Amino acid sequence: MKILVCISKTPDTTAKIAFTDNNTKFDTNGVQWIINPYDEWYCLVRAIELKEKDASTVIHLVTVAEADADPIIRKALALGGDEAIRINTGSNDGYYIASQIAEWAKQGNYDLIFTGKETIDYNGSSVGGMVAELLDLPFVSLATKFELSGSKATITREIEGGEEACEVDLPLVVSCQAGVAEPRIPNMRGIMAARTKPLKVVDPVATEALTGYVSFELPPAKAGVKLVPADQPEELVRLLHEEAKAF
Amino acid sequence: MSVLVFIDTADGQIKKSSLEAICYGAKVAEMSGTTAEGVVLGEVKDDLAALGKYGVKKIHHISNALLNHTDSQLYAKVIAQVAQATGAKTIIFSNNVNGKSIAPRVSARLKAGLVSGAISLPEISGPDFIVKKTVFSGKASANVSVKTETKIIALNPNAYKIESGEGTAEVVPFNADITAGKIKVIQTTKASGEIPLTEADIVVSGGRGMKGPENWGILEDLAKVLHAALACSRPVADSHWRPHSEHVGQTGVAIAPNLYIAVGISGAIQHLAGVNHSKIIVVINKDPEAPFFKAADYGIVGDAFEVVPKLTDAIKKLKEVAS
Numbered sequence: 297m298k299i300l301v302c303i304s305k306t307p308d309t310t311a312k313i314a315f316t317d318n319n320t321k322f323d324t325n326g327v328q329w330i331i332n333p334y335d336e337w338y339c340l341v342r343a344i345e346l347k348e349k350d351a352s353t354v355i356h357l358v359t360v361a362e363a364d365a366d367p368i369i370r371k372a373l374a375l376g377g378d379e380a381i382r383i384n385t386g387s388n389d390g391y392y393i394a395s396q397i398a399e400w401a402k403q404g405n406y407d408l409i410f411t412g413k414e415t416i417d418y419n420g421s422s423v424g425g426m427v428a429e430l431l432d433l434p435f436v437s438l439a440t441k442f443e444l445s446g447s448k449a450t451i452t453r454e455i456e457g458g459e460e461a462c463e464v465d466l467p468l469v470v471s472c473q474a475g476v477a478e479p480r481i482p483n484m485r486g487i488m489a490a491r492t493k494p495l496k497v498v499d500p501v502a503t504e505a506l507t508g509y510v511s512f513e514l515p516p517a518k519a520g521v522k523l524v525p526a527d528q529p530e531e532l533v534r535l536l537h538e539e540a541k542a543f
Numbered sequence: 544m545s546v547l548v549f550i551d552t553a554d555g556q557i558k559k560s561s562l563e564a565i566c567y568g569a570k571v572a573e574m575s576g577t578t579a580e581g582v583v584l585g586e587v588k589d590d591l592a593a594l595g596k597y598g599v600k601k602i603h604h605i606s607n608a609l610l611n612h613t614d615s616q617l618y619a620k621v622i623a624q625v626a627q628a629t630g631a632k633t634i635i636f637s638n639n640v641n642g643k644s645i646a647p648r649v650s651a652r653l654k655a656g657l658v659s660g661a662i663s664l665p666e667i668s669g670p671d672f673i674v675k676k677t678v679f680s681g682k683a684s685a686n687v688s689v690k691t692e693t694k695i696i697a698l699n700p701n702a703y704k705i706e707s708g709e710g711t712a713e714v715v716p717f718n719a720d721i722t723a724g725k726i727k728v729i730q731t732t733k734a735s736g737e738i739p740l741t742e743a744d745i746v747v748s749g750g751r752g753m754k755g756p757e758n759w760g761i762l763e764d765l766a767k768v769l770h771a772a773l774a775c776s777r778p779v780a781d782s783h784w785r786p787h788s789e790h791v792g793q794t795g796v797a798i799a800p801n802l803y804i805a806v807g808i809s810g811a812i813q814h815l816a817g818v819n820h821s822k823i824i825v826v827i828n829k830d831p832e833a834p835f836f837k838a839a840d841y842g843i844v845g846d847a848f849e850v851v852p853k854l855t856d857a858i859k860k861l862k863e864v865a866s
C-alpha cells in the first residue's frame with residue numbers, strides 16, 4: 297500500500313491579510329506559515345492511521361514549493377510519513393501544481409492520493425480533481441469518512457443537504473475534509489525522527505500556468521452595527537423586514 | 544463560440560445553484576455576443592425546456608441512467624465532448640459540491656484555465672478575460688486572468704441573482720460515448736425537507752454560547768419560521784453537538800446567504816472568514832464586547848435563551864399579518 301499525501305504551505309488562520317506592490321502581491325511580512333489544515337488534520341492523519349493498521353504502508357508527502365516550505369514539511373514528517381518530496385517551484389495556478397504532482401505520481405505507483413478539500417489561501421479546490429484527470433483515476437471529493445479493506449475503499453462524501461456513501465477500487469484520488477480524521481499533535485519522538493527522514497528535492501517539469509492572479513482587494517468595511525435592545529426583538533424584526541428586506 | 548452551462552441535478556431535480564449558473568452564463572453569453580447552451584446528465588424529472596426562461600437557448604440532454612449519480616471521471620468526459628461538439632469557449636459550473644469535483648477535471652482535460660469561487664461577471668476586453676473570486680476564505684477577493692482560449696468559471700452559490708423572463712429552451716439529445724463509472728454509490732442519506740446549507744437564503748447558526756445540543760430546539764424553531772438552514776461554529780461540531788456538515792468557517796463550509804443570524808458565537812477570525820460574504824449579519828450575544836458585533840449589521844446584546852424565542856414569536860406575528 298503506497299499513499300501520496302499532497303501538502304501545501306498556507307498562512308496561519310489568524311494571519312493579517314494585506315497586499316503589497318499596488319495590491320498585486322500577498323504581504324508575507326510577519327506571516328506565520330502552517331501546513332494547510334485540511335492536508336494536515338485529515339489527509340495526513342488518516343494516512344498515518346492506515347499505516348498504524350498495516351505497517352507495510354508507505355506514506356510519501358509531496359509539495360510543490362520553494363525551499364521556504366521546508367519547515368512545514370519537517371513538521372508534517374514529525375506527525376508521520378516516511379519521506380517527503382518537494383518539487384522545487386512556486387505557483388498559484390492549480391493546473392501548474394496539479395501537473396507537477398501528476399508527473400511525480402506517474403512514476404510512484406501510488407494506490408491512493410490524498411489532497412485537502414481546498415487550501416485556505418487560494419481556495420481553489422481544484423488540484424485533486426486535476427491530478428485525478430491527468431492520471432485518469434476516479435476522484436471522490438469532499439470525503440467525510442474513508443475506510444479501506446484490501447484494495448476497496450468505502451468513502452462517505454458530502455452532497456447538498458446530505459451524504460453519499462460509495463465504494464471504489466484503488467487506485468484513486470480523494471479530497472478530504474472534517475470527519476475523515478481528528479487532528480493530532482506531533483510528539484517528541486516524531487520530531488526527532490523527522491530530522492533524518494528523507495526530503496527529496498526534485499526539479500519541476502515544463503508546463504504552463506493557465507491562469508494568473510492580477511490583483512487583490514480587501515472587502516469594504518461594514519458601516520457599523522445597529523444595536524436593538526434585548527426586550528424589543530420585534531424592532532429587530534421590523535428592521536430586518538422593512539430596512540434590510542431580509543424576509 | 545457559445546457559452547456552455549453545466550446544469551446540476553439531485554434526484555432528477557434542478558438545483559437552485561444551477562439556476563444561478565444559467566443566469567450567469569446567459570449574461571456572459573450576452574456580453575460576448577453569443578448564446579448560452581446547457582448540458583444535463585442523467586435522467587431528470589423537471590421540465591428542462593422551461594429553463595429557457597432563465598436565458599438558456601438550447602439544452603443538450605444525455606438521459607442515461609449510468610449518469611444518475613455524479614461520477615466526476617465520467618461526467619468530465621461527457622461535458623468535454625459536449626463542449627467540443629458545440630464549440631463552447633466558456634464553460635460555467637456552480638462551485639457547489641459537484642462543481643468542485645467536475646470543473647477541475649474538465650479544466651485539466653481541455654487544458655482550459657479554471658477560476659473557481661467566482662463572485663462576479665468576467666471583465667472581458669480584447670484578449671483579457673478577468674474573473675473576481677474569493678481568496679483567503681473570504682477575507683479578500685482576487686482578480687484572476689484566464690490565459691487559455693477556452694475558459695471555465697465555477698460560480699460560488701448565492702453569488703449571482705436568479706432572474707427569469709420569457710422563453711423556452713430547445714432540448715436535444717446528445718450522443719455521448721458512455722461506459723459505466725468506477726464509483727459505486729451504496730447509500731444516499733438526505734435529511735428530508737432540509738434546505739442545503741450552501742443554497743439557503745437564510746442561515747441560523749449556533750455557537751458554544753448555546754451550552755449544549757439539548758438547547759438547539761430554540762434555534763430549530765427560529766430556522767423553521769424563516770425557512771432557514773442551520774449552521775454552527777467549529778467547537779460545536781468538534782464536540783459532536785451538531786454534525787460537521789453544519790460547521791461553517793475557514794475550515795468548514797463557506798456560505799454567503801442573504802441573512803446570517805449568529806447566536807452565542809464569539810466571532811473568531813476563522814469563523815468570520817466563512818460567513819462574511821453574507822449580505823446581512825445579525826448577532827445575538829450576551830457579551831457586548833464579542834468581536835462578532837464589529838462584523839454585524841444588526842445586533843442584540845442579550846441572553847440567547849430569552850431573546851431567541853421572543854424573536855421567533857415576533858417573526859411568526861409578522862408572517863401572520865402578511866398572509
Ligand SMILES: Cc1cc2nc3c(=O)[nH]c(=O)nc-3n(C[C@H](O)[C@H](O)[C@H](O)COP(=O)(O)OP(=O)(O)OC[C@H]3O[C@@H](n4cnc5c(N)ncnc54)[C@H](O)[C@@H]3O)c2cc1C
Nearest residue numbers: 750751752776777792793794807808809813814829830847
Ligand atoms: C486553525 C483553526 C481553524 C479554525 N476554523 C474554524 C472554523 O472554520 N469555524 C469556526 O467557527 N471556528 C474555527 N476555529 C475556532 C475559532 O478560533 C473559535 O475558537 C470558534 O469559532 C469559537 O466558537 P464559538 O464562537 O462557538 O465559541 P466561544 O468563542 O466560546 O464563544 C461563545 C460565545 O457565546 C456567548 N454566549 C455565552 N452564553 C451566551 C448566552 N446565554 N446568550 C448569548 N450569548 C452567549 C459568549 O459571550 C461568547 O461570545 C478555528 C481555529 C483554528 C486555530
